[in-house]
Amino acid sequence: MSSSSMNRYWIPQLDIHKKVITQELQYYLGPEATVRSFTRDGEDGFLITTPGPCLTDEQIDDICVKSKEMWEKQAAARSSGASTKVLKRPLHQPVVMSKAGGSDSARRRRENRRRNESRSRRDERRQN
Structure with a gap:
């Protein structure tokens, strides 16, 4: 459909x-309906574009109830702590390549010790 x-319609963001x-808009108003954030006279809200009438009071009430449930779920998730949080991208978990004081450091110390011992023996042979 053409934009003309x-x-x-604008509705306030409140609740x-x-x-x-x-998620709900196209369920109520059809696949051509769109919504975006929009500020009207300094008040935040949503601009709804649809070929038909806007949301009914009952539909807005339903969206407000679902919004309250969403905020409650988010608050519960925050209070449960991040330790149980599953990463959205498990493939991007950090992989330890080396740690300070770990086996890489110990291996380097051994190699340095061997080099120093070899140099000491070489220097002793040169002196004799």
């Missing part, structure tokens, strides 16, 4: 989680 046949309205 689309209706645009609405952006992720929830983004």
